[in-house]
Amino acid sequence: YLLQRLETYDGVAILTTNLRGSLDEAFLRRLDFGIDFPMPEEAERLRIWQLSLPTAAPLADDVDLEFLARKFRLSGGHIRNIALAGAFLAAQSGGPIGMGDLVRACRREYQKLGKLIREADFEKYYALLKE
Secondary structure: HHHHHHHHHOOOOOOOOOOHOOHHHHHHOOOOOOOOOOOOOOHHHHHHHHHHOOOOOOOOOOOOHHHHHOOOOOOOHHHHHHHHHHHHHHHOOOOEEOHHHHHHHHHHHHHHOOOOOHHHHHHHHHHHOOO
């Protein structure tokens, strides 16, 4: 259906997907341009973490954004989801956003992605998942 609609459409269409490998070759041939956005590297992930947690948000002293950026190779959207979920967990407990909130939110995001929860990924923060 989409292919038929594109054939008759006379304007500019911008399409996005995170499953490019699942697209049919015939469909891809009809696209004039394709832009790949690679996963952010550690420094970029750190910056995304910093931007995802507003400066006005109360952060506990134990928050280790460098660890999160280093250990969890995630897209900006996933990082934003984790930061938001961590903020909600902190608000629910009535305290500042702590590392426990962020690692529990990270576990939830990993589960949504179908990734395994391994102690090696969370290292010293793994115990916080049990709280």
